[in-house]
Amino acid sequence: MSVDEVYERLRHTGPERDGWLSNHAPMAAEALIRHGQEAIVHRWLDGYADRLEARPRGISPILPAQWREPLGDPTRTGDWLTYFDRELALAPWPDVLVTWWPRLLPGIAAGATHGVIRVGHAVRSLLDATTPARVGELAQGLAYWAGRWQPLAPPGAGPYPATDPRSALDAVPRVPDQRSGARERLAQLARTPGWAAASGNVPGPDTASVRARLEAIVEAATLRHGTHGHASPIMLVHAATAPNAVLRVLPVLPSRLWPPSLEAAWTATAAITAAYSPAEPRPLPAPSTVTPGELIELAARSGDEHAIKFADTALDLHPRVLASARHSVGMF
DSSP, X not given: OOHHHHHHHHTTBOSEETTTEEOOHHHHHHHHHHTTOGGGHHHHHHHHGGGOOBOOOOSSOOOGGGOTTTTTOGGGHHHHHHHHHHHHHHSOHHHHHHHHHHHHGGGXXXXXXXXXHHHHHHHHHHHHOXXXXXXXXXXXXHHHHHHTOBOOOOOOOOOOSOSXXXXXXXXXXXXXXXXXXXXXXHHTGGGSTTHHXXXXXXXXXXXXXXXXXXXXXXXHHHHHHHHHGGGOHHHHHHHHHHHHHHHHHGGGSOGGGHHHHHHHHXXXXXXXXXXXXXXXXXXXXXXXXXXXXXXXXXXXHHOOHHHHHHHXXXXXXXXXXXXXXHHHHTTO
């Protein structure tokens, strides 16, 4: 099964179900196909079908000059889907992405970061080939991001208490109340002591490139899941997959958008870490060797969409993270 066939099969489905939960089918299927698991995708989609809802209808057309008002209004998701279908029919997809990226980036927490993650998967497929189905999937991702657009508490100006991404993540304070959902947890950041300093400066040497610093954040979050993921295996996946989605979009963006993209990615990773990390880590088991093929097969056998997407991110970084990623995938 090809990526285009997946997107065609799913194009009439909505980006969410049950009012909040994300539709992971296009993202997980794209990851499986990329790593040689296309033979199981039809069956995997069949198993996921009862978690799909119909594409939402619109309420009122969004005019190009009036995009700010409906931003972040989930009741307008159907209108956003129509809007981006139209925009992408009128202009090349990289032009639309570059126009909307700085508008959407401040709301990177949209859908618990699933908006940017879905865009990242779509862009990766488009960089392989531009097809109508892939452009349509980008429209879905952008619309989801716009409908659920959610800014995070403004970061401070530092100084940052750590210089490397792993120790920086360890220094992120936990939100006080970890009993609620993602939106409620993230809303606590503004009143969480230490948040402004923790999110204020991107860790890593200023002399390093944006790409190198972003890769280091993804690696740190991926490895940290192995010791901290037990508290919330699913949600802490996004501390790695969200910045990795930004990394996948960098090749399309002009250089002026790279620094704010890095800053937003770090803030998203820090926010998910603050919202879901446990009070204490657990040690990793004795290291075990695993190949890239074995890792994606293990994730595919689990059937869990988050395990698949986490393995997909780990495979972008291998071999440094494979042993830890194997432990993380086993949590699902």
